[in-house]
Amino acid sequence: MKSKRGNVLVKKLDEINEFERTPVPPSKLKGAGSFWGMYAGEHTAGTEFVIGPLFVAHGVSAFDLVTGLLIGNLLAVLSWTFITGPIATRARITLYYFLEKIAGKKVTLLYNLVNALMFCGLAGAMIAVSATAIGIPFNLPMPSLNDFFPNSIGWIVAVIVVGAVTTAVAMFGYSVVAKFGKFAAPWMPLVFIASAVAVLPEIGVSSFSNFWEVAKERIWNGVPLEGQSKFTIWHIIFFSWFCNLAMHIGMADLSILRYAKKWYYGVTSSAGMFVGHYIAWLASGILYSLFLLESNNSLAFSPGQVAYRAAGIAGIACVIIAGWTTANPTIYRAGLALQAVMPKSKTWKVTMIIGAITTFAAFFPALVMRLLDFVSLYGLILMPMGAVIFTDFWLFPKLKLTQNYAEVRKIQFSWPVFLTWCITLLIAFLLPMEIYFKALPGWFIAIILYTGLSYFQQKVLEVRGKKKIL
Amino acid sequence: MKKILIIISFIGLALTLLPSFLVFASAISWDTYLLLMNVGTIMWFVSAPFWMEKKDEA
Numbered sequence: 001m002k003s004k005r006g007n008v009l010v011k012k013l014d015e016i017n018e019f020e021r022t023p024v025p026p027s028k029l030k031g032a033g034s035f036w037g038m039y040a041g042e043h044t045a046g047t048e049f050v051i052g053p054l055f056v057a058h059g060v061s062a063f064d065l066v067t068g069l070l071i072g073n074l075l076a077v078l079s080w081t082f083i084t085g086p087i088a089t090r091a092r093i094t095l096y097y098f099l100e101k102i103a104g105k106k107v108t109l110l111y112n113l114v115n116a117l118m119f120c121g122l123a124g125a126m127i128a129v130s131a132t133a134i135g136i137p138f139n140l141p142m143p144s145l146n147d148f149f150p151n152s153i154g155w156i157v158a159v160i161v162v163g164a165v166t167t168a169v170a171m172f173g174y175s176v177v178a179k180f181g182k183f184a185a186p187w188m189p190l191v192f193i194a195s196a197v198a199v200l201p202e203i204g205v206s207s208f209s210n211f212w213e214v215a216k217e218r219i220w221n222g223v224p225l226e227g228q229s230k231f232t233i234w235h236i237i238f239f240s241w242f243c244n245l246a247m248h249i250g251m252a253d254l255s256i257l258r259y260a261k262k263w264y265y266g267v268t269s270s271a272g273m274f275v276g277h278y279i280a281w282l283a284s285g286i287l288y289s290l291f292l293l294e295s296n297n298s299l300a301f302s303p304g305q306v307a308y309r310a311a312g313i314a315g316i317a318c319v320i321i322a323g324w325t326t327a328n329p330t331i332y333r334a335g336l337a338l339q340a341v342m343p344k345s346k347t348w349k350v351t352m353i354i355g356a357i358t359t360f361a362a363f364f365p366a367l368v369m370r371l372l373d374f375v376s377l378y379g380l381i382l383m384p385m386g387a388v389i390f391t392d393f394w395l396f397p398k399l400k401l402t403q404n405y406a407e408v409r410k411i412q413f414s415w416p417v418f419l420t421w422c423i424t425l426l427i428a429f430l431l432p433m434e435i436y437f438k439a440l441p442g443w444f445i446a447i448i449l450y451t452g453l454s455y456f457q458q459k460v461l462e463v464r465g466k467k468k469i470l
Numbered sequence: 471m472k473k474i475l476i477i478i479s480f481i482g483l484a485l486t487l488l489p490s491f492l493v494f495a496s497a498i499s500w501d502t503y504l505l506l507m508n509v510g511t512i513m514w515f516v517s518a519p520f521w522m523e524k525k526d527e528a
Contacts, residue, residue: 183522187514190483191507194490198503201494312504314486314511 021343023092023258030259035268037182038256038329043244043272044188044280046129046323049303050371051243052284056292057145058231058372059224062215068236069281073273075241077266079248080257083386085266087393088257094336095254099385102392103417104406111385111421112341118246118378119334120354123327124361127166128368130323131158133304133316142302143365146227150363159362166324167355170331171348184321189275191318195310196283199290219289225297238436239372240277245379245439250386255336256329301369331355376435383439384424387446388417395451401458416453420446478517485510 019028055065091098099108132142140154150156204214216222224230247253248269257266287306292298307315335351342350361367367374396403406414428442485506493503 179523183515183519186483186518187486187511190487191511194487194507196490198490198493198500201496311507314504314507317511 019094019258021093021097028259029261031261032265032268034182035257035260035265036271037185039269039272040185040189040275042326042329043269043276044185044192044322045276045326046126046303046319047326047371047375048192048276048280048322049129049284049307049319050125050368052281052286053288053291053301053303053306054372055231055236055281056220056285056288057225057228058235059222059228060220060231060236061222062212062220064222064231064233065220065236065282065285068233069240069278072237072240073270073277075237076244076248076277077270077273079241080253080266080269081264082266083390084248084251084253085257085260086263087251087389088254089260089263089265091254091393092258093254094258095251095385095389096336096339098251098254098389099417101404101407102388103385103414104412106413107406107418107421109341110418111382112338115246115252115382116334116338116341116354118381119330120358120361121367121374122378123166123330123334123358124364125367125371125374126323126327126330127159127162127359127362128365129303130162130166130320130327131155131304131362132302133307133319133323134158134162135302136304136308136316142300142305143369145225145299145301145369147369148364148366150365155365156363160359162320162323163355163359163362166327167331167352167359169324170328170335170355171351184325185271188318188322188325189279191307191311191314192280192283195307195315195318196286199287199310203286203290203293218293219286225292225299235434235436238440239376240273242379242436242439243277243375245376246382246386248386249390249439249443250379250382251389252333252382252386254389255333327358331358334358373435376439380428380435380439380442381425383442384421384446385417387424387443388420388450391447391450391454395447396454399451399455401451401454405454405458416450416457419453420450423449472521475517475521478513479521482510482513482515482517485513 019025060068096108096112099111103111135142135154135158138154138158140158141152143151143155150159200211200214203218205211242249248266253266260266284303284306287310291306291309304316304319307319309315311318331351331354334354335347338350338354339345339347392403392405395401402408406412406417424442424446427445428438431438431441487510489498489503489506489510492498493500498506
């Protein structure tokens with residue numbers, strides 16, 4: 001028998017209405033404050049403790065990093081502001097409902113499954129990073145750069161604890177997630193900055209005037225670790241621009257920015273980019289370089305331990321909370337993705353399933369060690385659908401093509417969308433360049449393909465069909 | 471009450487950041503830096519949700 005309190009909880013969870021299949025009403029729109037907090041919290045994350053160190057491991061030089069991050073992050077903010085925001089605030093529907101109108105239910109179903117899987121991987125990496133911090137008091141053996149499988153039962157228990165808490169918070173919906181991000185957002189970057197400043201003397205920085213000299217020689221010295229490829233300024237520009245490709249150009253943040261009162265609230269992403277993806281990446285790189293100096297270039301990799309070395313208990317708390325504030329909205333997004341597949345299921349139940357899959361994914365440390373590749377792959381796979389929405393929304397009226405074709409013609413499967421997705425990815429994977437660079441040509445390829453295939457569908461096949469009927 | 475909470479929060483943030491510069495300048499020990507940072511963290515999380523919550527509702 002269910003307790004009264006249990007019934008009340010289930011009722012409360014059922015009442016959470018996230019407007020999955022209707023435009024967000026004006027009364028529910030949020031001011032810029034919610035978005036500054038959301039983006040700052042989301043992009044000062046557990047992954048920042050991994051990405052900054054991986055840049056060091058890939059032997060990027062100090063100049064390439066500082067300049068590359070400036071350019072790449074600026075491009076990312078411009079993408080949110082001028083590509084995602086205007087569409088989000090005009091349509092005010094989720095990415096998934098948008099796709100259903102354009103591509104039909106069956107293509108959207110496939111997209112949602114892929115999307116949910118990628119989100120699970122990303123959130124799983126964040127849970128794994130938090131688990132490295134949970135394990136410190138228990139002296140758990142931490143994974144190394146080359147580990148693929150979990151290396152102890154203790155590691156699995158730590159992951160389960162973090163995963164369960166993260167999922168429980170995500171189940172209560174966007175407002176709770178935004179609120180928590182808002183509380184933690186001002187504090188987290190300060191821990192990153194403080195811990196990096198505090199360890200500088202131990203790396204050899206005696207005053208701020210000799211920082212640059214030490215940075216070039218001992219932190220980002222341009223020499224990759226054994227087994228790691230060499231990164232240039234182009235890697236940094238493209239990685240920092242496209243590490244959230246699925247969110248801006250891929251349009252996943254339509255689901256978030258549809259709540260924005262103004263179209264230009266995409267600019268609030270700069271809080272995440274220039275605090276989380278600039279200062280925090282530099283700071284975590286500094287912390288990792290100290291670890292390398294003290295461990296004689298050890299391949300052991302534990303963001304929790306690195307943060308604990310530099311900031312004690314506050315460092316551990318920062319790793320856990322940073323991972324949490326990013327995993328939460330990511331699980332929430334994955335929940336929306338699956339909700340679109342199963343519209344009759346309650347959001348909180350779907351989120352619980354997603355949380356379980358995510359926690360399982362987090363068991364595997366490889367998700368963290370190959371994070372740069374995974375993040376780039378994740379963006380690339382989802383990007384073509386963003387290009388399809390962009391084309392359908394802006395170009396089709398100018399070309400006098402029918403928008404939301406699947407909805408208008410009541411079709412379940414849009415072959416132009418499906419072929420655009422598949423062919424774009426096929427060409428992108430065949431392009432002779434590293435994965436970090438494939439998305440840019442891929443976006444133009446997707447736009448050209450979708451326009452051409454839709455023109456053929458609507459202006460050739462449809463006209464031919466009408467003539468036959470006559 | 472709200473003003474007191476805000477003051478506590480900002481002192482908490484200051485204690486999270488400033489000791490790192492003092493340890494960089496060798497003005498305080500490493501242990502003192504860690505202690506102050508932990509105190510600052512607790513002050514922030516104990517006080518901020520109350521006034522940030524109220525600001526949201528306003």
